[in-house]
Amino acid sequence: MQAPKAKKIAQLLETHGHQRIDNYYWMRERENPEVIEYLNAENDYLKSSLKSTEKFQEELFQEMKSRVKEDDESVPYLKSGYYWYVKYETGGEYPLYCRKKGGLEAPEEIFLNVNSLAEGKAYYHVGGTAATPNLKTLAFAADAVGRRIYEIHFKDLETGDILPDYIPATTGNFVWAADNQTLFYSKQDPDTLRSFQIYSHKLGSPITEDRLIYEEKDEEFSCVVHKTKSEKYILIHSESTISSEMRFLDSSNPSGEFTLLQARIPYLEYAADHYQDHFWIRTNHEAQNFKLVKAPINSPGIETWEDVIEHRDTVLLEDFDIFSHFLVVQERSKGLCKINIKPWDGTAGHSLEFEDETYTAWISTNPEFDTSILRFGYNSLVTPASTFDYHMVTKEKTLLKQQEIIGGYDSTQYTSARIWAKADDGVMVPISLVYRIDKFSPQGENPLLLYSYGSYGFSMDAYFSSSRLSLLDRGFVFAIAHIRGGEDLGRIWYEDGKMLKKRNTFTDYITCAEYLISQKYTSPSHLYGMGGSAGGLLMGAVMNMRPDLFNGLIAAVPFVDVVTTMLDESIPLTTGEFQEWGNPKNKDYYEYMLSYSPYDNVEAKDYPNLLITSGLHDSQVQYWEPTKWVAKLREMKTDSKLLFLHTNMDAGHGGASGRFNSLKEMALEYTFLLYLEGMIPA
Structure with missing residues (x-):
């Protein structure tokens, strides 16, 4: 089969007095049948050229698939009295979202079966899920095209019914307020797909009544909405490549007005979380590799920022997590991740030790404040993905799960x-x-x-x-x-x-x-x-x-x-x-x-x-x-x-x-x- 030959239509492009000729500019016409015909011709050419490898491709696919444990599940984490996890069943392409009340021996509840939702669809992806604070209603975002434009649906977790509420054309980013009725979500520009608006939706009301909370006018910025770990505050985070701006609202007052945390300044980046009477902020303010500061909630502007972890020229501060007795910091030094534990009582901190010469480590899901257990993830080029619980007082490390390679895997090889x-x-x-x-x-x-x-x-x-x-x-x-x-x-x-x-x-x-x-x-x-x-x-x-x-x-x-x-x-x-x-x-x-x-x-x-x-x-x-x-x-x-x-x-x-x-x-x-x-x- 001969390689496809695309037609040429000269398109003159001129900028700053410089001219370019683009003979294939016409391929931007997504609805043009000739474009689809060319794409199909290229696919056919590849298939024809590698026809002798078709059997091998299938064998290779089966070989890679055979290493994956089909009947598998994530490590459950505890939040609001439930253990939450995701699992896969043999023969299923998509996940099952599950929970158990009170303990791991409790009956399993499958609250979202993505295999059922995806049935008959060539593409399907669930982006985010979130239950109301009273755990009675689930919101989930689904994309059935692959263009990352999500519909938000709602499910009654007590009856199992899908509710009539439905929000089209969102980014898939959303968060519940404390009233169990109000959902804040972000929408994108229909052409540029820039996330630029935050709306609130009242459960049971038509979307025509959804309230525009915030619109990002600067085209170099996008915005998202999320919650602090304490769940006390809802945050709107506007961000460009070089600048940040955040607003906050008490989650128990969803009809209230958001308060500006710190106005945007060129080249100032920051992100905040909440603990007790302060916002804890990772920022590059006078700190190229970022530092950690805190600011009082009633006066959180930059003039009140107090250094908690100062800037270091050779250490990048990547992330942090807050517990009732510990501050946990994820850093990068000489290209490798470090996880450091710092007790609030002022006693000496310490770092987790890792053995591989090159590896990846990260702070994992830790929704609970009042615990001495840190969950973290680890893998390397020779070590399968592993989830650990680490006792921050006794320094005991417990491997909860390591990715199982079906058929066996010997890392010493x-x-x-x-x-x-x-x-x-x-x-x-x-x-x-x-x-x-x-x-x-x-x-x-x-x-x-x-x-x-x-x-x-x-x-x-x-x-x-x-x-x-x-x-x-x-x-x-x-x-x-x-x-x-x-x-x-x-x-x-x-x-x-x-x-x-x-x-x-x-x-x-x-x-x-x-x-x-x-x-x-x-x-x-x-x-x-x-x-x-x-x-x-x-x-x-x-x-x-x-x-x-x-x-x-x-x-x-x-x-x-x-x-x-x-x-x-x-x-x-x-x-x-x-x-x-x-x-x-x-x-x-x-x-x-x-x-x-x-x-x-x-x-x-x-x-x-x-x-x-x-x-x-x-x-x-x-x-x-x-x-x-x-x-x-x-x-x-x-x-x-x-x-x-x-x-x-x-x-x-x-x-x-x-x-x-x-x-x-x-x-x-x-x-x-x-x-x-x-x-x-x-």
Whole structure:
């Protein structure tokens, strides 16, 4: 089957006197039958080209699925006299939300069966659930398209009936007031999908009577609503990339007026929780790596903020949790997570100890105040996801659950490591990697998948994946490049990889790839890269800069048409991201973004083998970006290597819904890699 050839319709785009011709601009027409025809043709081409691997893809899917315990459940947590948990049953794609009253031996109540709700639907996702304080009514948000536009439904937890109340077109973010009747929720702009309005809904009343509580006028800001851990206050949190603003309302007075906590100031970020007579606030006020302050509730403005944990140049304060006798702080030092316990009585604090060289640890679900037990999560590249209870007085650590790998898993067969690559400007970039010991060759010919993201200050921690074993057991090395643009080494790590320093993200990744080759972990003929969304931008930029370094790349839902997208303020996310990428209406930013935008820099040259994935209903990276990119690559590239576009016609940015459907997409990605390595049996 011949590769699809997209028609060309020249579209002149002019900015700052500079002209670009976009021959595939017409692909933005979502309702155009020719667009759908082209997407289907690309899907058919991929299927035809990899037809010989269909049996292997199914076997690989079954292999990955077989490791997952189908009859499984989360660790229950105690709140309001009930133990709450989520479970899956054999044969079910979707979760069951459950609770038990009083104790774990009590009868189980399934209060939401998502398998039933999803029946007959190609896509279905429950975003959030929340019961009223009296536990009589449940609100839940559902998306049946994949565009992250949720309907809010209500269920009577005593009768099991779905109530007639129904709120369409929301973000899926909501919270109950203390009166058990009022629900605060957020709505998005129907075009840009920016979360910009907070409404209140009175149970039993028509939505036409819902009250607009707050509207965020600044297009660079979005807003959400949530509760403090104490549940005493409802908070409206407005936030841009560089600034925050919060309002609060006593939850027992839902018809009252919200009070401003601290007015927005450029480059001031903060987030608050409540304990006793103070708000406890994580902020970057005169603190690049953030600090913890407290402020009296009756006068919470910045002039009253009192330092609780001062700023440190080498430690990033990521999160905190408050208990009646302890303050728990999640920090990041030298790229690794730390959890510190600080008693309120002034006695010496301590830190939890972790053994792996590279790992992920986090504060988990802790809804109760008056307890000495901290629940936290942990995993690493070789340690499956684990949930612990930690006694903050006795320092006793209890493993409650570790992800069970069906068929067995022996961690001693694998090894993980953390190595450092030196960038051109002298900065040391960490790399986490894992491989199976008996499959590893020191001669530099191991196939290696180098994964990364590198944007929005999102730290890419080392994590366990049972599906990844399908690569490791076939001799692959898996590595994560902790590049600038993330927050892995503190706030400076993020700020050195955004705006007019964005190219550091790409050169860091190239540095990591070169270092892995120089250290004989792999070679260019066996090196593969992978990233999604902004990580897909990374793949596109890197392959324009150094296509010779890779045998193949996987770009999932990639953000690749940077300049055109950031010039179009009608597209979801554009205005809210000017402080991440820059605003190309400014000539300096326009020229800088144009220098790395993958779509704008496609040239007549050889490229690596490519698999590019997309979702027709993607609300974050519009489907036409990867589609246009593939069409232009087909027109321009001079090699005969593989170039595939797979568009999920039923899903959005997150891919397929359901517990196992996503594994089919992963099986395709892994098949692509193993096919290039000649590892698929005839």
